[in-house]
Amino acid sequence: MPGSADSATRAEREIMTAEELRILEAKAMDLRIKTIDAIGFLGVGHIGGSLSLIELLTILYYRHLKHDPADPRLESRDRLVLSKGHAGPALYSTLADRGFFPEEWLHTLNKGGTRLPSHCDRSKTPGIDMTTGSLGQGFSAACGIAKALKIKKNPAALFAIIGDGESNEGQIWEAAMFAAHNKLDNIIAFTDCNKLQIDGFTNEVLDLENLDGKWAAFGWHTQRINGHDFEALDKAILTAKAHSGQPHMIVMDTIKGKGASFCEGLATNHNMAYSYEKALEVIAEIRGGK
Ligand SMILES: Cc1ncc(C[n+]2csc(CCOP(=O)(O)OP(=O)(O)O)c2C)c(N)n1
Ligand SMILES: [Mg+2]
Structure with missing residues (x-):
């Protein structure tokens, strides 16, 4: 099983085949639909x-990240910290699809008594490695976890998303x-550079560019890619794994709301209300290849 604890080195040996790419694309469509459905069922x-984040989560959980849904705290697993914890719904769709918990949980998203809160909580959800939501803190915790793995001589990787x-x-x-x-070369981090944040465009709120230049200046091995392109993602992850002595940052240029016609690229899509009817309409559009 690609991505399992036993066979995750497979991707390190092989270039992605056209068939593997097709499977990832189909999986991403599925996870995108599940995410639109879960949030639409709640209404906001x-x-x-x-x-x-859909393409990134797809390639991590279906190609690169060593994990075992039957044993979410397996010591040898790769860790994943979703520091932008408000994107929990995309990770929940992925974890459910991978078998960490039943798919029916997705319709309990952010409701009373749920095990899937709007922001990630490691005490509630199988497969969540760190509680996040207060921006910045998850990434500090991630770097601490990577240091702890080094101290314990645990060869697992730490993936972080900011x-x-x-x-x-x-x-x-x-x-x-x-x-x-600390030369934490076991960290492979990603910036979801979708150009938007809660209040509008990042370059108007507090401009970050040249972002890849900043990470390089901070001593990180840095790459910049299209975060919706599986082949670019695969190559960047393999390149990071092959380079030692520095932590890795992969800045991904992405589109906020990618793939949902009612919200793609909109400055108002951060925490958006939409009806379940709208969700089903968009899902039909996606299935129809529109
Ligand atoms: C410390 C802290 N300050 C403010 C917030 C409120 N907040 C939640 S999401 C968000 C914007 C995040 O923007 P970005 O990281 O670009 O996320 P994305 O575009 O991927 O949704 C803000 C300000 C928070 N969660 N934590
Ligand atoms: Mg953003």
């Missing part, structure tokens, strides 16, 4: 920042210095 949620708006937090850059100083 972080649809924009969830949909910009937002571009989140990168306005000073705490991100403190963690960046800590990871570079």
Whole structure:
């Protein structure tokens, strides 16, 4: 099983075949639909920042991240910290699809008594490695976990995902210095650079560019790619794995709300209300290839 604890080195040996690419694309469509459905069933949620991550989560959980849904706390697993914890719904769709918990849980999203809160909580959801939502803090925790793995001589990788708006937090850059100083080359981090945050366009709120240049200046091995392109994602992850001595940042240019016609690229799609009827309409559009 690609992505399982036993066979995850497979992707390190092989270039992606056309068939594997087709399977990932189909899986991403499925996870996008499940995410639109879950938030639509509730009626409101972080649809924009969830949909910009679908390709990344797909390639991680179906090709690169060592995990075992039957044993979410397996010591040898790769860790994943979704520091932009408000994108929990995209991760929940992925974890459900992978078998960490029943798919029916997706319709309990953010309702009373749920095990799937709007922001990630490691005490509630199987497969969540860190509680996140206060922007910046998850990334610091991630760098601490990577340091702990090194101390324990655990060869697992630490994957972390931050937002571009989140990168306005000073705490991100403190963690960046800590990871570079400690040569935490077991970190493969991604910035979901979707150009938008809660209040509008990131370059108008507090401009980050040149973002890849900043990470390189902070001592990180840095790449910049299209975050919706599976082949670019695969190559970047393999390149990161092959490079030692520095933590890795992959800045992904993405589109907030990618793939949902009613919200793609809209500055208002951060925490958006939409009806379940609208969700079903868009899902039919996606299935029809529109
Ligand atoms: C410390 C902190 N300040 C403010 C917020 C409120 N908040 C939630 S999401 C968000 C914007 C995040 O933007 P970005 O990281 O770009 O996320 P994305 O575009 O992927 O949704 C803000 C300000 C928060 N969760 N934590
Ligand atoms: Mg953003």
